[in-house]
Amino acid sequence: MGLSPDDLVQVATGSFTGTSGSVTLNATTAGNAVLILAGLGADGTNLFDLSASGFTEPISLGDSGFNGALYAFIKSGVSAGEASWTLTVTGGSQQVAWAAFELSGIDVDWPGKVYITNLYKSPTTPTAVASHTCDTGGATSETFSGLTLAGFFAENAAGTTPTINGYTNGFEEIANQTVTGTRAHRLAVAVKVQQQVEAPSCTASISPDSYASSFMLVFTGVDSLHVPDVYACFGAEIGTATNLTTSTLLESVIAPWDEVVGTPEIVTTNARSGVYCMKFSSTSAAENVAWARRTSPAGGTLGTDPTTDLPTVWVDRLHVYFDSLPGIDVDLASWEVGSLANGAVLWYRTATQKLGIKIGTGTEIASDAVIVAGQHIGVDVRYDPRTTTHVVDWAVDYNANPTDTTAGVFQTQATTAGMTAGGISKIRKGHTSAVTVTYYMDDLVGSKSRKTFPLGDLRIFPLQADPAGTPTVFGTAGNFRTFTNNGTLATWTAAATVANLTGVPPIVGAAAKGFTQITTATGDYVEVPMAPFTCAPDYVPVGGRWYWAGWAASGNPAQFGFAAYDGDSQFAFVNPADAEFDNSTLRWVTKMHRNNPAAYYPFPQSKLDALAFRGGFSNDANPDAGVLFALFELVVFKATAQTLFGSLASTTVDPFSRGIVGISVSAPTDYDTNLYYETDGTPITVPVTGGTTHDETLNALDAPTTNYVAAYPAAEPHPT
Amino acid sequence: MAPTVVAVGAVDSVTPWVPGLPIGWAENDILLIVGENIGGEAQMAATGYAHAATDGSPVSPVVQGVNTQLNVLWKRATASESAPTVTGPSNHAVTRMIAIRGCPLTGNPWNIVSVASSAVSDVNAAWPGVTTTLADCLILEIIATGTDVASTAQLGALTNGTYTSITEQMDNWAATGTGGGIALVSGVKAIAGATGSSTATLVTAATKAYMTLAMAPAPAGTAVPTLVMAPM
Numbered sequence: 001m002g003l004s005p006d007d008l009v010q011v012a013t014g015s016f017t018g019t020s021g022s023v024t025l026n027a028t029t030a031g032n033a034v035l036i037l038a039g040l041g042a043d044g045t046n047l048f049d050l051s052a053s054g055f056t057e058p059i060s061l062g063d064s065g066f067n068g069a070l071y072a073f074i075k076s077g078v079s080a081g082e083a084s085w086t087l088t089v090t091g092g093s094q095q096v097a098w099a100a101f102e103l104s105g106i107d108v109d110w111p112g113k114v115y116i117t118n119l120y121k122s123p124t125t126p127t128a129v130a131s132h133t134c135d136t137g138g139a140t141s142e143t144f145s146g147l148t149l150a151g152f153f154a155e156n157a158a159g160t161t162p163t164i165n166g167y168t169n170g171f172e173e174i175a176n177q178t179v180t181g182t183r184a185h186r187l188a189v190a191v192k193v194q195q196q197v198e199a200p201s202c203t204a205s206i207s208p209d210s211y212a213s214s215f216m217l218v219f220t221g222v223d224s225l226h227v228p229d230v231y232a233c234f235g236a237e238i239g240t241a242t243n244l245t246t247s248t249l250l251e252s253v254i255a256p257w258d259e260v261v262g263t264p265e266i267v268t269t270n271a272r273s274g275v276y277c278m279k280f281s282s283t284s285a286a287e288n289v290a291w292a293r294r295t296s297p298a299g300g301t302l303g304t305d306p307t308t309d310l311p312t313v314w315v316d317r318l319h320v321y322f323d324s325l326p327g328i329d330v331d332l333a334s335w336e337v338g339s340l341a342n343g344a345v346l347w348y349r350t351a352t353q354k355l356g357i358k359i360g361t362g363t364e365i366a367s368d369a370v371i372v373a374g375q376h377i378g379v380d381v382r383y384d385p386r387t388t389t390h391v392v393d394w395a396v397d398y399n400a401n402p403t404d405t406t407a408g409v410f411q412t413q414a415t416t417a418g419m420t421a422g423g424i425s426k427i428r429k430g431h432t433s434a435v436t437v438t439y440y441m442d443d444l445v446g447s448k449s450r451k452t453f454p455l456g457d458l459r460i461f462p463l464q465a466d467p468a469g470t471p472t473v474f475g476t477a478g479n480f481r482t483f484t485n486n487g488t489l490a491t492w493t494a495a496a497t498v499a500n501l502t503g504v505p506p507i508v509g510a511a512a513k514g515f516t517q518i519t520t521a522t523g524d525y526v527e528v529p530m531a532p533f534t535c536a537p538d539y540v541p542v543g544g545r546w547y548w549a550g551w552a553a554s555g556n557p558a559q560f561g562f563a564a565y566d567g568d569s570q571f572a573f574v575n576p577a578d579a580e581f582d583n584s585t586l587r588w589v590t591k592m593h594r595n596n597p598a599a600y601y602p603f604p605q606s607k608l609d610a611l612a613f614r615g616g617f618s619n620d621a622n623p624d625a626g627v628l629f630a631l632f633e634l635v636v637f638k639a640t641a642q643t644l645f646g647s648l649a650s651t652t653v654d655p656f657s658r659g660i661v662g663i664s665v666s667a668p669t670d671y672d673t674n675l676y677y678e679t680d681g682t683p684i685t686v687p688v689t690g691g692t693t694h695d696e697t698l699n700a701l702d703a704p705t706t707n708y709v710a711a712y713p714a715a716e717p718h719p720t
Numbered sequence: 721m722a723p724t725v726v727a728v729g730a731v732d733s734v735t736p737w738v739p740g741l742p743i744g745w746a747e748n749d750i751l752l753i754v755g756e757n758i759g760g761e762a763q764m765a766a767t768g769y770a771h772a773a774t775d776g777s778p779v780s781p782v783v784q785g786v787n788t789q790l791n792v793l794w795k796r797a798t799a800s801e802s803a804p805t806v807t808g809p810s811n812h813a814v815t816r817m818i819a820i821r822g823c824p825l826t827g828n829p830w831n832i833v834s835v836a837s838s839a840v841s842d843v844n845a846a847w848p849g850v851t852t853t854l855a856d857c858l859i860l861e862i863i864a865t866g867t868d869v870a871s872t873a874q875l876g877a878l879t880n881g882t883y884t885s886i887t888e889q890m891d892n893w894a895a896t897g898t899g900g901g902i903a904l905v906s907g908v909k910a911i912a913g914a915t916g917s918s919t920a921t922l923v924t925a926a927t928k929a930y931m932t933l934a935m936a937p938a939p940a941g942t943a944v945p946t947l948v949m950a951p952m
Contacts, residue, residue, distance in 0.1 A: 004841065004925060006869075145841075193925065195841055642760055642785075645835045646771055646778030658785045658839070668775035676836075676848075703785055703839035703927075710836030710848040713774035716828050716936065718854065 002145020002224040004193055009102040013177035013187070017095045020088045023052070025100050030080035033103045033111070036073040037215060038087055039153035039187040040064045041095035041179065048091035055085070058114035058217070063091075067126045067211040068155035068185065070116075076108035097153070097187035099175035106147070106219045110451060113141055115216040126211050128157070131166075134214035135201035141218040142449070142600050144225035144657050144702055146194040149217045150202040154210040156184045164188035166205035194218065195704045197227055197602065197657075226451035227600050228637065228656040230543040231311070232291055232301055232427075232592065233445045235460025235633045236276040238547050239505030241266045243586040244289065247299075248550065248579050255588045256547065258300040262287030264430060266505075270321045270440040272376045273402055273459035274633075275504070277321075277442035280430045288430025291446070302425065310423025315447040316381040317455035318346075318429060319400050321440040322373040325353055328435050335383045336426040337390070342419055343426075344383050344392050355379065359390045362416025367396050368409060376400040376442070380408055380454035383424065390419045395454045405641070408454060445635055456655055457638040459539065463611070464502050464631055466531040471497040475524025479517055480616065483626065486512040486583050487553050497528060506549045506629030508586045514551055516626025517560060517618040525616030527565065530632050533608060536697040537652045537662030539636035541608045543601070546573070548589040548613070549629035550581035558625030561617030564593055566603075567610025571595045575617075581625055593632070605699045608634070645711050649675070659700035665711065666693040674712040680705060690714070722856035722908045723750075723822035723829075723935045725889060729803070731816040733894035737806040742819035747799045750820040750829045750935065754890060755791040756864040756900040757809035759783045759929075764813070766804035769793035772833055772933060782864070782929040784837040788900055790864035790929035796829065812897025816890050818904060820858065820935050831857050831936035838928040845875065847918040847930045852909050858935040859883060861905045861918045865926035868899025873923065875903035880918040883907030909934065 009032060012025050023036055040050040047063040055073035063069075075085075087096060106112070115136040134150040141148070150171055154162040161184040167173060171190035179185045190202060206212055220226065234256060241264055247255035264280050264287055271277040280287045293310060294300035303309025320332055329349055336343035347356040347364065348371070355371060358364035371377050378400030382393040392415075397408035429441055443460050465471070471494045473480055481489040482496040486509060490496060500513040507513065515526055535541050552558035558581050562574040573591045581587055593611075594601035615627045639652035639661045648668070652661040667673035669691040676685050679698065688694040700706035726749055730740030739753060755764045763771070763781045771780035772792040782790040791808075797819070806815045823829035836848040847861045861878060871893040878886055886907040893901025909915055915932070922928075 002841075006924065193841060643763070643781060643783050644837065645782055646773065646780050648774065648777050648779045648835070653785065660839075666777065668777040671774050671777075673774075707840045708836060708838050708846070710834060710930075711779065712834045712848065712850070713777075713779070713832070715832035715851070715853040716774070716830065718939075 003105055003147040003219060003221040005191065007103055007105045007147060008174065009104050011099065011101050011175055013099045013175050015097045015177055015179040017179065017181065018093050020086055021096055023085045023087055023098050023100045025083055025102055027081040027083050028078045028102050032078055033074060033076040033106050033108060034078050035101045035103060036098055037151040037187065037189055038071045038096055038098040039068060039185055040071060040089065041068045041155055041183055041185050042066050044157060046091060048089055048094045050096065051088050053086055058112065059116055068153060068213065070151050070153035070213045070215050072114060072215045072217060074111055076111060095179040095181055095185055097177040097179045097185050099177055099187055099189050103219065105221045107222045110220055113218040115139065117214050117216065128209035129206060129212050130209050131203055131205050132212035132214060133201060133203040134216050136199050136216055138199050140197050140199045140600060141194060142197065142227045143220035144195065144197060146218050146220045146224055148192045148194045148200045150190045151215040152188045152204050152212065154186050154206050154212045156208065156210040159184050160208055162186050162210040163207050164204050168203045169201055171202040196702045225656060225658060228452050228542050229447050229449040229600050230635055231446055231448045233460060233545050233633060233635050235274050235443055236266045236278050237274045237460065237462035237504065237633050238631055239266060239276050243588065246586065247588050247590065254299060254301055254590045256590055257289040258292040258294055259290040264289055272319050272442040274461050277440050279440050281438040283436045284434050286432045286434055288428050288432060290426050290428040292426045306423055310425055311448040312386050312423055313382065313384045313448065313450040314424045314427060315449065315453045315455060317378065317445045317458055318441060319376045319378050319443045321376050323438065324373045326350055326437045328437060330435055330437050331431045331433055334428045334432065335424055337385045337420060337422045338425055340432065344390065346379060346381065355396060357392045357394055357414040359392060359414055359416035360419050365412050365414040367411055369398060371398060378408060378457065380456065382450065382453035384450065385419065385421060385424065387421050388419050389415055389417045391415050393453060408456065459636050459638065461533060461634045461636065462504065462631055463530045463533060463634055465498045466529045467498055467502065469498065469529035470494045471526055471528040473526050475521055479519040479521045479524050480515055480526055481518050482515045484513040486510050497526065501528065501630050504631065506586060509584055512551055512583065512628045514626050514628035516551065516624040517616050517621045518624045520619055520621045522617050522619045525614040527612050527614045528630065530611045533634055535605055535636055536699055537695060538639055540639050540654045540661055541603050541605055542635050542637055543603050544593045544632050544634045546591045546593060546613065547631045548627050550579050550587050550589055551583060551628040552581035552625040553583060553623035555582035556623055558623050559618050559620040560615065560625035562589055563614040565612045565614060566607040568607065569595060570614065579625060602701065604701055644709065649711050657702040659702045660698045660706045662698060663696045663709065664693060667691065668713065671714045673714065676710045676712065677706055678708040721822060722937055723820050723858040725906055726819035726821050728889050729817035731814065731892040733814040733896055737813050737815045738803050739806065739815040739817045741801060741803050742817055745797055745801065745819040747797055748825055749797045750823050751795050751797050752818050752820065753793040753804065753806065753815060754862055754902050754904055755806060755813055755815040756902045757789050757813045758811045758898060759786045759789045761789060761811060762808040764791035764793060764806050764808045766793055766806050769795045769804060772931065774833060779833055779835045780931065782835045782837055782931055784927045784929045785839060787927045788864050788866035788929050790862065790931060792862060792931055792933065812894065812900060814892055814894050814901045816892055816902065818889055822938050823935050824938050829935060831934045834932045836930040841925045841927050843922045843925050845920045845922055845928060847932045849915045849917045850932050850934050851914045852912045852934050854936055855910060855912050856937045857909045859907045859909050859915060860933040860935060862931045862933065864900065864902050864929045865922065866898060866900040867893055867924045867926045868895050869893050869924060870895040874901060876921040878905040878918050878920040880907060880915060882909055882915050884910060
């Protein structure tokens with residue numbers, strides 16, 4: 001599925017010179033979108049601007065600059081029969097070349113990632129160029145099946161009509177329009193079907209040298225595969241509910257949770273994956289945890305800036321387990337936009353034994369079936385409060401036990417009008433009502449990406465220091481010590497580092513142990529490899545979260561930094577500022593494993609294999625500061641099992657990218673079979689002896705990575 | 721002598737799916753149902769028909785992700801046959817039958833089969849080659865895609881220098897549901913050996929599911945039916 005060139009329903013081009021002109025297409029189909037790419041000329045001296053009534057600009061240019069610019073206008077959800085729109089030039093008469101496209105199947109709620117490159121619109125001296133690259137500045141798209149349009153606009157000040165051709169990287173021209181005059185212009189648009197997450201780039205040749213500008217637009221489809229962008233998670237694998245909200249000023253004050261009400265526990269009973277889960281058990285009281293935005297000190301899981309950090313949409317997957325169904329209504333989870341009254345709540349209703357979603361004071365939508373005690377129940381939620389009509393899409397996996405493969409059931413959408421639009425300010429698990437109830441939650445994962453819904457079957461597993469690994473000091477080993485008994489120092493060794501950092505939950509106080517930096521050396525650190533975890537063929541790694549607990553020899557300000565390493569890059573997560581560590585307080589340093597919270601971070605098996613953390617970097621090792629606990633919560637999706645070739649071969653695939661995780665071939669008795677596949681164009685043949693089964697691990701990032709898969713069984717016996 | 725194509729039946733892409741029996745079929749002809757539905761959806765079934773297999777291991781359906789699924793089912797015609805009802809799909813299906821004459825009267829009627837799927841959406845079709853161990857095989861190159869279009873001309877000319885008598889037998893795409901379709905091209909491989917990969921160009925870029933089915937010639941001395949029966 002996804003977008004293809006067929007979704008370019010129609011294309012038209014044209015031009016005009018003046019202060020306004022018409023853009024025309026054949027009559028449009030209701031619900032489709034219209035994209036106009038228009039090149040606006042300039043005269044080298046004055047600024048002009050271009051607008052299209054009824055359209056939105058993905059990026060507002062403001063003006064053309066002195067040497068022309070390329071504009072993009074998008075209108076989604078057009079009416080049936082629309083065929084003409086007006087472009088208006090401000091600043092005086094000017095030349096305009098336009099190309100209009102009717103698009104079907106695009107996700108109008110995610111109308112495209114739009115990028116401008118090399119836009120000459122400043123009064124600084126522009127440069128006429130012989131080629132021009134349209135790209136995204138290195139930003140990767142987030143769709144596995146999109147349509148990318150590269151628009152080029154060239155202005156020749158000498159009046160020679162420029163040519164644009166020679167598109168690179170698989171782009172093919174679909175529109176071309178010129179305008180002649182004192183200055184001559186050409187608009188050209190090239191398209192490429194995008195089947196992989198990539199940073200698209202296209203270079204075109206321009207002759208003669210001209211001023212150039214461009215637009216790169218990446219559209220995704222309503223049914224396009226999309227990256228699973230995990231923003232937050234909690235699997236309770238830290239093994240303790242102590243000081244869940246206690247963090248440091250080091251890095252935005254991010255603790256495992258930002259708010260705790262009551263005394264939720266972390267226990268092993270009824271854990272769904274890993275070792276631990278959360279237990280909510282209260283007597284006529286509220287009990288919950290929440291991710292939120294902290295104001296003093298500023299920070300928290302949801303960031304510091306409500307205008308830019310707060311999620312506009314939140315996608316959740318939670319798992320709840322009841323020993324016995326409650327005899328009272330329980331609000332199991334909630335999502336707030338400023339207040340609980342202006343939010344959505346997941347309810348358990350005792351009268352019906354069903355779950356329900358209620359937004360504000362709107363009508364509650366009940367699940368289509370009852371839930372039962374004694375098994376895990378998975379709930380997927382997408383809460384969208386971007387307008388005054390809040391919307392929740394949701395699904396219920398009535399049996400989400402780890403061994404069950406039944407998918408969740410989509411539920412009736414919940415909507416409530418008259419709400420206040422805004423960013424999501426609090427994401428809560430647990431109940432706010434004063435009730436007597438006991439239940440468990442595990443494998444809690446959230447995403448800011450609307451298209452990640454539903455997250456589906458996922459698991460969270462703990463990783464600690466690799467017992468077979470060898471921590472390494474980068475810098476001077478003498479700058480580090482291991483410690484036991486809350487401060488008994490010893491010469492640093494790799495073995496002691498692993499031993500001291502192994503064990504859950506963390507030990508604080510007299511028996512605390514770990515490693516510490518005793519000498520200021522901002523470039524020195526200890527790298528600790530994390531234990532291996534092989535995901536294939538059952539799982540796909542998608543992300544994770546670090547949990548460190550800091551330590552200092554005394555309570556004076558101590559500085560210690562943390563970073564993560566994935567084999568390619570070091571993420572300097574936590575700068576060596578005042579860590580607020582001491583020798584008696586469990587103080588968490590918590591961070592999602594991604595370098596840039598705003599950008600998608602792919603986390604394939606190869607990066608998981610290289611996963612390590614680094615501690616040190618201290619610019620003030622007085623008192624000695626270090627770490628007494630380190631744990632990585634690994635989030636994995638359950639790979640989807642699927643027939644490939646009858647019963648001869650089956651696959652497990654990434655549920656989001658459809659990349660093949662593994663192939664299992666069962667060669668028929670007496671029929672030796674060759675498995676053949678091409679990964680990144682490299683052919684690989686794997687002989688499988690008749691009567692045996694072979695499991696091949698591929699870990700393909702996406703479907704096209706391992707493109708061609710074939711099986712060649714031996715020939716039949718000759719007929720007689 | 722290589723097996724021959726008796727005829728191709730009427731295509732059916734509307735539920736209930738009952739592809740027409742090929743006109744002129746006879747007892748002991750090999751009846752093949754070729755069908756396309758959504759990848760991962762229930763595989764097709766028809767009473768009395770089995771999925772193409774090597775030994776007892778079915779190689780059909782051939783699944784390309786969630787995009788398309790190629791089903792190839794077969795039976796050896798008895799004296800009395802009626803158009804089969806194909807079950808399994810729900811979103812959409814395209815089904816069509818072909819009758820092959822001159823294959824062995826027992827066992828699997830093919831010499832060798834190979835299957836493949838391609839996850840890149842493009843117009844380039846490339847079937848998995850086979851190495852026949854018998855002379856005079858009738859090669860069936862079968863393809864399915866999930867292209868949402870009503871068409872009888874999705875597949876261009878097939879190229880394979882080792883074949884003679886290359887003939888397109890099926891080219892049927894439907895725009896019902898999420899859409900999809902099938903094509904089947906026959907060719908004769910006169911000399912035993914490697915076919916190499918057959919290629920063709922699709923009109924619309926798509927991911928693909930393939931099967932190359934080398935129908936074996938009947939052993940020398942096998943009676944080939946000559947009685948032509950009226951279609952049911």
